[in-house]
Amino acid sequence: MILTVDVGNTRIKAAVFEGGTALEVFVFDKNELEKKITTILNKFPICSDLVVSSVGKIEKEAFLSFENLVKVHFFTHEDIFPFHNKYATPKTLGIDRMILAAGATLQFPKQNRLVIDAGTCITYDFIDENDNYLGGAISPGLRLRYEALHNFTARLPLLELEMPDSYVGNSTSQAIHSGVVNGFVYEIDGFIDEYKANFSNFIIILTGGDAEFLAKRLKNTIFANSNFLLESLDQTFQYKNRQ
Numbered sequence: 001m002i003l004t005v006d007v008g009n010t011r012i013k014a015a016v017f018e019g020g021t022a023l024e025v026f027v028f029d030k031n032e033l034e035k036k037i038t039t040i041l042n043k044f045p046i047c048s049d050l051v052v053s054s055v056g057k058i059e060k061e062a063f064l065s066f067e068n069l070v071k072v073h074f075f076t077h078e079d080i081f082p083f084h085n086k087y088a089t090p091k092t093l094g095i096d097r098m099i100l101a102a103g104a105t106l107q108f109p110k111q112n113r114l115v116i117d118a119g120t121c122i123t124y125d126f127i128d129e130n131d132n133y134l135g136g137a138i139s140p141g142l143r144l145r146y147e148a149l150h151n152f153t154a155r156l157p158l159l160e161l162e163m164p165d166s167y168v169g170n171s172t173s174q175a176i177h178s179g180v181v182n183g184f185v186y187e188i189d190g191f192i193d194e195y196k197a198n199f200s201n202f203i204i205i206l207t208g209g210d211a212e213f214l215a216k217r218l219k220n221t222i223f224a225n226s227n228f229l230l231e232s233l234d235q236t237f238q239y240k241n242r243q
């Protein structure tokens, strides 16, 4: 039994896995890390390993206090991944993107794969059928768009996510909702169309905090798997142990 932990820029997600199945998923804030991990390990005392990927401000040191309970594995660029990394700056590639690419490679062998992670940022990662990781894109996520409009202007309010009535926003708030929500959906459909035009066959994996919201609104039919990064951590850890 292993505990996987994904430290993103907004929240921490964790799951206990046994034989490839998530038994329970937890979502919490950075300042609750120590308390939550302790609670989880008390609930699942037969956990042998704690497997982490972090792109947030939390480093390996934050997990060292658990070393008397479990083996701690903090993924880094030095680990072995099941794809050929063609990124021009492999050392600066987000470790979350590497785990997503590894999960896609292991779970969907020998095909083109596009992973879209709609979290703090939207990340796009493409791994071709020969297991070459080619790169993708990074753009602001849904919440970040609302916050950026407010933080970098004098007159735009900070709004909570709401479905716009129309693409023609007829008030300041409707114009913001249209720009943020429709812009977010159009961008992702636009990228998918671009990949479709260039690759006859590929699978799309949609994940991240906004995946469920997004899946219902895309023109392209895609199922959301909010736990894909946690599943990929489990699979990449099993892969590493087979090497």
Ligand SMILES: Nc1ncnc2c1ncn2[C@@H]1O[C@H](COP(=O)(O)OP(=O)(O)O)[C@@H](O)[C@H]1O
Binding pocket: 007, 008, 009, 010, 011, 012, 118, 119, 120, 121, 141, 142, 143, 144, 161, 208, 209, 210
């Ligand atoms: N309770 C919540 N707190 C923060 N963000 C949330 C929450 N529920 C949904 N979201 C959405 O999730 C997105 C962040 O996704 P998440 O996967 O948590 O990010 P990260 O992996 O970067 O930490 C935000 O754009 C926001 O719209």
Ligand SMILES: CC(C)(COP(=O)(O)O)[C@@H](O)C(=O)NCCC(=O)O
Binding pocket: 008, 009, 010, 055, 092, 093, 094, 095, 096, 097, 117, 119, 120, 121, 122, 123, 138
């Ligand atoms: C792009 C990211 C900020 C996404 O983080 P997230 O939205 O998952 O919190 C992260 O993958 C990162 O810090 N990447 C480094 C740059 C790169 O991947 O090229």
Ligand SMILES: [K+]
Binding pocket: 117, 118, 119, 120, 121, 122, 123, 208
């Ligand atoms: K992301």
